[in-house]
Amino acid sequence: MIGLFFALAPRMVEEGMNRVLPHEPVTLSAAAAALHADLIVGDLHADSLLWRRDLHKRSNRGHVDLPRLREGNVALQVFTAVTRTPAGQNYEANASDARDNITLLAMAQRWPPRTWDSLAERALHQAAKLRRFAAKKPESLRILRHGDDVPELLAARRDGAKTLGALLGIEGAHALDGKLANIQRLYEAGYRMIGLHHFFDNELGGSLHGTGGHGLTDFGRQVVERLDALSIIIDVAHSSPESVRDVLALTKRPVVVSHTGFRGVCDTPRNLDDELMQAIASRGGLIGVGYWAAAVCDVSAAGVVAAIRYGVDLVGADHVALGSDYDGATTVPFDTAELAVLTDTMLREGMDEVTIRKVMGGNVARFLAEHLPPAPR
Template sequence: MKKTFLFAGVILALYLAGIAFIPPYIEAQRNPVTQSSPYSVSLEARQLYGRLDFIADLHCDALLWGRDLTQRGSRGHVDFPRMRDSNVALEMFTIVSKSPSGQNMKKNSSDTFDNITPLTIAKGEGPWNWFSLIKRTLSQSEALSDFVEKEEGNAIFIRSKKELEQLIEARMSNKEVIGAMLGIEGGHAIEGSLENLEKVYQAGVRMIGPTHFFDNEFGGSAHGENNEGLTEFGKSAIRRMNELGIFIDLAHSSPAIVDDVLDLSTKPVIISHTGVRGVLDSQRNLSDEQIRKIADKGGIIGIAFFDGAVGSPELPNIIASIKYVRDLVGVRYVALGSDYDGSVSVPFDITGLPLIVEGLMESGFTEEEIRSVMGENVKRFLLENLE
C-alpha cells in the first residue's frame, strides 16, 4: 500500500511539475519575437504615435497558453500591461480549440492528431476540457472574463456598442483603461450545434471564423481538403450569427466560403488576420477580387504580422500589404490583425507597434490615414455594426 501511495505521489508531483514548466516552454518555442524590446523609432514617429487616440488589433491567441494576462509576461506577444505600454485601446482575443498535427498552409485533415489536446492536459485543465471543443472554448471565454474582472474597472469586456462607447469615454480621461473582445478561430468549436452557438454568444463571443486549418461542419478551409463552400449547417449558422450580432471572420476560409458568406450575410464581415496575394501569393491570402467584394460589403481587413501571411522581411511587407489594400479599395477598409501569440514568429511584440507608424510615415501615409489604419477604422466599424 505504501508503494502504491508513493507511486501515486511521484506521478502527481511529475504532473504538477509539468503544468509549471511544459506550457511556458511550448509557448516560448511557438511564439518567438525576432527583435526584442525596447524598440526605437524616430522622434517624429514617436510623437505621431503618441497622438493616436485609439489603437486596435483584430487578432490575438494569447488565451490559448494559460498565462495570466493581467501580469506582464516575459514570453509571448500580448498581455494587459504591454497593451498599456503601447497605448492599445482594444484587442480581439481569439480562441483556438483545435489544431491538426503537421499544421501547414497547403492541406490539412480534420482526422489528424489534435495538438491542443496535450496542451490542454499539460496546462492542468480539468478532464472535461480534454476531449470537448466547446468546453475548451467556454473555458477560455471564462478566463478572459476573469482577467477583466481582476482589473477592477481598468478593463472592459466589449460585447455591445454600449460597452465600446464606455471604453471610448473612459479613455478620454484615463488611458490605462483597455478593452477586450472575444472571437473564435474555427467554427468546429461549436461542434455542429446551433445551441452551442447560443452558448458562446452568452459567454461574450462576438466574432467567429467558419473554418481554421481544416474542413469542418461549416464547410471548407483554405488549408483543408475539399475546398467547398458553406454546408447547410454552415448557412444556418451564418444566418443565426447575423441575428445574434456575431461578426463573421473569413480568415482561413476557402474561396468558396468567402463567396458564399458575402452572398448570404446581411452584415459586413471581418478578415481578422491575413495577407494579400498582391504582396505574397499564398492560398491563405486575399485576391484583389476578394478584397473588392469585402470592401463593397463594408467589411474590414486586418493585416497579419508573420511571414506566412506577408512574406519576409516582415515589417516592410506589413507596410506594403496595408498600402496595397489602401491603393486598391481605400484606407477605410484596412486595419491591424497581428495574429499575436498564434504559434507564429513575429518581428516585434505589441510594444513594437510604433514601428508600424514609422513604416507608414516612410511610405507616405498621411497622419489621418495612419490614424485610420492603427485603430480608427476598427472603432468606426464596431460603432456602426455592434449591437
C-alpha cells in the first residue's frame, strides 16, 4: 500500500492541478505558422521542476516538457522552484503559519530527507534536477547564467540547433530560510531570478496574498541589496503593493512581474493595479501575462491576447511578455506545444508583427541579455 502511494499519489495530484481545458486541435493560418516558426519565443514562468517527470520525455500530463517546448518553438524558458505553499491557498489572504503543502509532496516524490524541513534545500534540489537534465542532453538544454549566454544560444538556434535556454528562478525568497548567506548558495546553484514572495507574508515582508499588506522588512531590504550586487533579477509577481514600491525605491535595476494579469482587464486580487504596473515599466521592467483565470479572467487564446493588448496599450510593447505559470497548479487553454495559437490570434486581431515579435519572446531575450550577470573575465 505504501509503495502504491509513492507510485500514484504524485501523478494523481499533478493530473488534478495542472490541467489543459478540452479543445479542438489548433488550426493555424499559413501566415501565423510561418511567423511563429521565425520567432524567438520566451516564457518567464513555469513550475515544472516541482513535479516528478523526466522533462526529456513527452508527457500526457502537465503543460511543459522539452518535446512540447520544441513543438512550440520555445527558445527561452524560466523554470521556477516552488518551495512552500500554504494549506487553503487562495488569492485573498493566507496565514504565514498555515500548514505547508509541499512537505508531503516532497516526501511522496521521494525527495532527499534534507528537503523535508529546509526550503533552501528544496530549491537546491530542484536546481540539481535541471542540471541533470542539461548534463544528460546538452544539445537539448542549456542553463543560462550570464548575459552573454543569451546571444550565444540564439546564434546557435539560427544555425539549426534546437537547444532550449533555461533560466532558474525561485518563487518566494522564504527559500533563503531566513539566512542572507543562502543567496550565494542559490547563485552558485544557478539561480538568476528570485521572487521575493509567494502566497504568504515571509521574512522579507508582505505578500499580495498575505494578511498584513505591509512592505519590506529590514531583512527584505538587505536581500534586495544583495540580489542587486549579484545582478540577480528580482521578481515581484506575488509581492504586496507596498513591497513593490519599496523595491522600486531601493533598486536602480529593472524588475519583472513574471506571471500576472492587468487589473484594468481582469480585476482580481491576483493582479497589481495598473498604476503600479506603469511604475514597474517606467523603470525598464518586464511584465509576463499568464493564461489562467485569475490572471486574464477569460481563459482562452482570445482572452490572453486581450490581456496582452491591454498591457501593450498601458505600458508599451517593450514591457510585455509571456508568463504562463505552466505547471503551477493552473488550468490553461493550451499547453506549451500549442503556443502558436497566440501568434495566430494576435495576427487575426490585427496586432503588428513588430509587437508580436517583442511580446512572444523578443523582450525576454533582450531583458535577459541586458540584466543577467556579466560573464567572468
